[in-house]
Amino acid sequence: MSRLVIISNRVSAPSGGGAQGGLAIALSAALRESNGIWFGWSGEEIETFTGNINFQRNQGVATATIDLEAQDIDEYYNGFANRTLWPLFHYRIDLAEYERGFAGGYERVNARFAETVVPLIEEDDLVWVNDYHLIPLGRELRARGCENRIGFFLHIPWPPTRLLMSLPSHRELVESLFAYDVIGFQTEDSLDAFRGYARSQFDAEIDDAGVMTYDGHSVRLIADPIGIDTADFRASATSETARERFSRMRESADGRTMMIGVDRLDYSKGLQERFLGYERFLSANPEQQGKVFLLQIAPPSRGEVQSYQEIRATLDSLSGRINGEFSNVEWVPIRYVNKGYPREQLAGMYRAARVALVTPLRDGMNLVAKEYVAAQDEADPGVLILSRFAGAAEQLTDAILVNPHSPEEVSDAIATALAMPLEERIARWRAMMDNIEQEDVFWWRRRFTDMLEATPHEMTA
Incomplete structure (x- = not known):
């Protein structure tokens, strides 16, 4: 398979303690097979963002992590990701908090992720972005010249259209997903909800094979339920x-x-x-x-x-x-x-x-x-x-x-x-x-990466 670059909010590097979960085990196996790299936030705070990357290799898995400023953590992680998107995507609109500072921090950190990881991406790499923290990352990578095949997998539910529309920036958030080549959801229910939004808000065309076309770019949509080891x-x-x-x-x-x-x-x-x-x-x-x-x-x-x-x-x-x-x-x-x-x-x-x-x-x-x-x-x-x-x-x-x-x-x-x-x-x-x-975690991972590798990237006109 092509070399795999996995990007997630946090990196779960292998350790000798045996405490890795099934998801980390499956992703680590894919990274070893492809000689790939796992990029994300270290979980550590730094006074001023520098973009310095901490490279490590543990049990054959290469990782690259960055530190974030306190403001980044407050606005991007604690704010938009966990006080806005998490409750909204779990149907708790009553708990969702909408603050411009949160949204600004979310966009800023996604841009910082993109700026930092782009130099690590080689021409034929597959790029796999994971979860709600990084929805706009594909768009940010494209803006910086990344023409690789990029996939996105959402690990949490996708909400119905009426709920999602309570988010002030809902249209911009969803439109950023059109930069990906494959978008994966856990369930048919979430996939149906996304298709409904794309059709009603963007007049996107979606064929029987699950290929969505909008503004000259095609995206393959799949339901790919994750399993355990x-x-x-x-x-x-x-x-x-x-x-x-x-x-x-x-x-x-x-x-x-x-x-x-x-x-x-x-x-x-x-x-x-x-x-x-x-x-x-x-x-x-x-x-x-x-x-x-x-x-x-x-x-x-x-x-x-x-x-x-x-x-x-x-x-x-x-x-x-x-x-x-x-x-x-x-x-x-x-x-x-x-x-x-x-x-x-x-x-x-x-x-x-x-x-x-x-x-x-x-x-x-x-x-x-x-x-x-x-x-x-x-x-x-x-x-x-x-x-x-x-x-x-x-x-x-x-x-x-x-x-x-x-x-x-x-x-x-x-x-x-x-x-x-x-x-x-x-x-x-x-x-x-x-x-x-x-349908274990390895079945899930192979199904997503095989589809991403088989999907030709079509740059938006």
Whole structure:
């Protein structure tokens, strides 16, 4: 394959610690195969932007990172990316903040990324830009003479037209995407939403093969759902670390049935609604009190953003109220933990849980759902309760699908999952596992890069 240049907000370089996620593993493998390079922000702050690049090579993967100024981080990352685009793209228009300074910082940092990375791009390289932080980067690269094939993949949902139009610069933002040769989305739902916007706002033509034509330039549009490194995660679930964690969780459960939720502390994950659904279950099924508990792991993130501080305070209060109402001296219904765990330990916890609650209000994919399925004992698998609004629901149709906004549906799903006979649990698990094995993270990566390599770049007239 051609040499691959991957560009993302942050770079996840390989390390000896074994803490890389499936996405980083897949991208690292592609970079090794193509002798490519991964470019992005180091995560570090610098007083004055210099454009200096820190080059490293770890386990055969070349990385190039830059530092950003405090103003860049505040306006581009904390501001436009996470206080404007993230809530808007997750259908939370009520939380989206529109400030000119945010938008200006977003444009400035994308221009800085382009200026810095262009000298690293060789004539036949494939350039792969990732996620909402860098939507305009393709346009900025073209403005600096980059004629390579450039692809963009969005890891979060694409919102409906009416929601997107609440963004003051929505037209300019979307038009910048037309500089790419391939645009990938997690789901058919997001792809349909983008096509609807492009047709209604730009009169773009889109043929049956998914090729969009606008102003003399053609862009291929695809739905390409990301997966996990299934084989590796299956192995993790039976590792010594995972077995030890499994045994400790079973011992800690003391004969009770454990349910699990693992989510970054974010309002899109539906944790408040999940707790309310579980509360409804406990009220409607008093015979289950003392027999079941929910382990909710929710490591904090973006603590400097006000809405994240508020969701943490809300969940602290709600979990305390539910535990205060239902617990006794021997049992608490919710074990609420604000810290993260290494993947092998998580694999052991997944395997120990009879039920997983993956109930985001909106999610691009949600790999926790796939990890939970992959971690299960095929002879005695647990049950996945999955939000209809997670991208994974398009693939994992044999999960118990719920509307996370409805406490009754969540409550009923918990009752159904706990009562589900072994034969049905195995049948549902096998169907989901087939998909997770076939459409893993390597399938996702190859599908995108093969399409990008096969798509001829047509410069806009």
